[in-house]
Amino acid sequence: SADVVTFGETMVLLEAGSSGPLRYVNTFNKRFGGAESNVAIGLSKLGHQSLWMSKVGQDEFGEFLIQKIRGEGVNTDHVTSYSGAPTGLYFKEMRRPGDQRVAYYRSGSAASFFTETDLDEEQIAQTKILHLTGITALLSESCRTAIFKAIEVAKAHNVLVSFDPNLRYTLMGQLGEDGARQVIRDIAAKADLVMPGLDEAEWLYGTSDETEVADLLFAEGVQKVVIKNGGEYSFYAENGGAQGRVPSFEVKQIVDAIGAGDGFAAGVLSGLLDKKSLEESVHFAAAVGALVISSPGDIEGLPTRSEVLTYIEQKEGHSG
Template sequence: MSSPFKVLTIGDAMITLNPAVKGPLRYVTQFERKVGGAELNFAIGCARLGLGSKWISRLGEDEFGRVIYNFARGEGVDVSGVDFVSGRPTSLNFKEINEDGSGKTFYYRYNSPILTLTPDMIQEELFENIDLVHLTGVFLAIDPKNIEIAAKVIEAAKQKKIPISFDPNIRLKLWSIEEARKAYKEILPHVDILLTGLEEIRLISGMEEEDELALFAREYGIRDLVLKDGANGSKLLRNGDWTRAESFHVTPVDTVGAGDGFDAGYIYGWLNGFSKERLLQFANGVGALVTTVSGDNEGLPYLNEVNAFINNDLIVER
């Protein structure tokens, strides 16, 4: 059953080339073509859960650009904010996956089509019927002017009283931690929901103790500070109180995209008024299911799959 709520996100997408075998990339000779990108993963995750989902981006006017566009549209994502750009190749990345499911990603996004997106392209009509805007640090890291674009998105959202969620999603291959902190200081005062990893919040704030993080959230006016900690579960700070939820026991095969799935699950529950405990449980369930399937977004579950998984604490037939 679809939800009456609709989310909007903005960011790059890439063709992801997944290795046919596990281990160091230098020994891999065959790859499978997939589609990836943090913001697109989030948009697809929301769409599969039944939320309306809109994605703003730019793609190369090439075969790979068409692959991404058609894939997103086929998943039910609103792509009316996506345009094709000639002379700019669609970005690529190659994944390296280790035997334990962990891995690395190698990016090839020079002269990316997303670089043609400018602040003046963020028009008011993009925000019609939007209930929440989701931003990530990946988009901010790609190009310095994207901070201006994010500021324009935030301004438009605030004018319409649309809440904003933010996942720092730190990519130190794209920028330094000093650059990231500077950008985040501009974004955080406008964030309603901060969805971050435990290690990320340490890097951003230099804090990790709960009382310190409570001060951090209060300083920036963050309503929900959500900490994702993988197999250790997650916790939420709201109104000065912490709520915790344990992780689900699964055997991970690919951890890429789990954080994006968690974000989609949390936003679904938040928009639908879930209790704090159920919010974390639901988001943990989505994130856990993502890790059981290889690929950036192939493991993003549908609503009935999440509910069945949470209720039974078992991997469902997929």
């Protein structure tokens, strides 16, 4: 069985081949990305078994996604292809080097038709960690139901539930901002590990005081909280345990910051699977995040374990 099970939408990414507004761009590089499969690939590269469930369109792009993600070592046996809707797309525009913007063509995509019956409950029951993001919760009613069902199955089998809110304001149309906030907060309250960005924490809980956010979540029964503050540091706290800040690694030239949070999440989960402390896991994750933003694409920069250790050693003069 897999160490980590996750599910959500992955899209074909068409990345502008030149900088400037998309209307003037004539060539695109074909890549792919999706928060949950990015995490699954990150974990696979770090040496863990990961499983990603999803629905793709019964089309060439769907085949492409399965082929690529399977090729990265992720178990895709529970991905189904759906004839009723196409695989979603997104475009990346590069206004200036390092300044990426994203345009989604995903509404009504095959993945938004994922339902709780597409979940392989046995795989969830047998895994160590179930990893979820808020993106899936905002895709559709059926995806939302699947999230809560997956949490229920995980909880019944003592599987750790990890949650990255990964707020997508463009997906809040259906529920409205307040409705979306409520859903994301409900999921966070049921998770064991919650990993928002500082700006997300502020949007969700109305405070940028990290200890206050952690205490709010602890009161709901959450066990571990990690709050990411981009290039500066990450805050970590354990319910009734240690808390502190881990500085980020300094990256001289950010090539593409999209996907850093997923790399970071993979790093934290990898550390926890390796029985590292939360602080050590966050330190390891910070290195993974730094490596991801140093290369283009959402998944291409995800490092192997030895690449992470070499990077830490180069930066700090020791490994681990």
